[in-house]
Amino acid sequence: MTVLEQRGAYRPSPPPAWQPRTDPAPLLPDAEPYRVLGTEAVAKADPDLLRRLHAQLVRGRRYNTQATALTKQGRLAVYPSSTGQEACEVAAALALEERDWLFPSYRDTLAVVARGVDPVEALTLLRGDWHSGYDPYEHRVAPLSTPLATQLPHAVGLAHAARLKGDDVVALAMVGDGGTSEGDFHEALNFAAVWQAPVVFLVQNNGFAISVPLAKQTAAPSLAHKAVGYGMPGRLVDGNDAAAVHEVLSDAVRRARAGGGPTLVEAVTYRIDAHTNADDATRYRGDAEVEAWRAHDPIELLEAELTERGLLDEAGIEAARQDAEAMAASLRERMNRDPELDPMALFDHVYAETTAQLREQRALLRAELEAEQEQHGAQEGGAR
């Protein structure tokens, strides 16, 4: 019999300094994703807000289909569709006040557009004419981040700085389920909790990181559980229930604004389309799974609820559709024009003041372009 097996004989005392700092219970997420639609909770929701969410969802879906069509026409280099995830995108934008900031990931074009950024400018990165097409300060939207999770510490820093300055600004940072494995995710959450920074982290758990399913990404009971270890609350929400996502995010934003510190929200959703138009999703998932999620469509969920409660009629739905159609038509029309590109702009904005080396390289390119033009002109002249 070992010492440990002699019951009562060995009584280790806790280390002298040990004191649980917080009761983890209030930080833990619910076992089930929080839902509003189809439950009693819906009675508390503001009908105007629900209608606004609906209109934005319809718009978002149309944006996704239009952008995907543009990839087929070669007008967009690549598009990571968020079809099926529109509720998260839209709610993210609508949960913020104008003075707040959004830190989007590369899939979050819809949130960026719903925040007010020009739909064409939001696509610049993906079209390939410039890395970030919009002014981040205009609508307080950071550039779409391609490296995963790297924008999360930025959100923490900005929110912290705002608080130091005495501004009640909140930052909402978006990341995918795969991105939660990156070191930057952990560092950002830790900083946010230690600093009690006014940040909300929204994880869109859409089941896959390209081909890798959630089970290979984490062994945690949920991604929301990760919050507890850093000392912030984790919230689990049905990501296809726009009303629920909006409510949970708004609560978290309010809490952050009031000095309550950061929150991690996991929205459980699904990526209906492939990772991007260049990806072959049949390699890693079956149709049955996709179909099951199609039956839990964010637009249909909200539309059914609103119609049943008499808050939306055919005319209202039609109006939302027409608004989305107009947006798509304008997007299509503007994207079908060749962007005006000046190769000399390559040398702009590398530094606040350009360097002698860049001036030299600028002159080289200028000469090349002139030679190209001359040749072009000579050829045209010869043809005539």
Next chain:
Amino acid sequence: MTTVAVKPATMAQALTRALRDAMAADPAVHVMGEDVGTLGGVFRITDGLAKEFGEDRCTDTPLAEAGILGTAVGMAMYGLRPVVEMQFDAFAYPAFEQLVSHVSRMRNRTRGRMPLPITVRVPYGGGIGGVEHHSDSSEAYYMATPGLHVVTPATVADAYGLLRQAIASDDPVVFLEPKRLYWSKDSWNPEHPTDVEPIGRAVVRRPGSSATLITYGPSLPVCLEAAEAAQAEGWDLEVIDLRSLVPFDDETVCAAVRRTGRAVVVHESTGFGGPGGEIAARITERCFHHLEAPVLRVAGFDIPYPPPMLERHHLPGVDRILDAVARLQWEAEG
């Protein structure tokens, strides 16, 4: 030499075959990274490996580059030979800490007792219309880190041979794959697939007498094309494929430059602080009295890699190389 077995293959196919053969030959070889299993990698280089060797040997990891390389360090410590895939050039940056602080210097720190036979595969470079963070050429960072081999194939045969050598190497190797050559085809002899020069040796891909173009990876085909075009101007250009940036083959490079007396280094990565500066300096130090003109560099501009619609202006093309070659005549003009 037989000609029967020589057939065209793509660089991607050769890389896949190299991984497969290495795994079959040595059970210590493990492939790991993001999407390398079920999907076979976003470029399909690891296609079929998980099926053939099981998920323990071709593993879809969590999405964390520092974690991928860091765990590979521990695996190598315990006798495995990890081959890790970084999905794209710019996504290897989160792993720099592991690469620089541990992978590159473990042998040295432990006085030779803990070598780390890790191969880090990095698809790199531009020209494929990738959006931001999908086209970087990071070779200068790797070159500046003592303890790493830095290798980059430009032919199908080298893709196979160099990757096998990298995996067999007892040192860590950063294996840079020129992604725009993945689908380029050339003749390859699968009967003698490892018949290529060793890591550390440069190869003259085209002999010539007027000047030497020194290049590697994605720029090799561009240089060969420039050499063809230069013939019309009466220039007989030699083209050297470095294949290995670390170790560097001073011997082959200097022998060539001494012969021609003129040299241009060509690469996609930035010129300032780029690999070309090191190469030009080495040539100048060793061949100064043989040089008829300064060693020139044709490189990408010193700017963050541009968006795809403008990348053609950034990448060194045939004309820019020929212009440099023309400038090599300066001495003759007095």
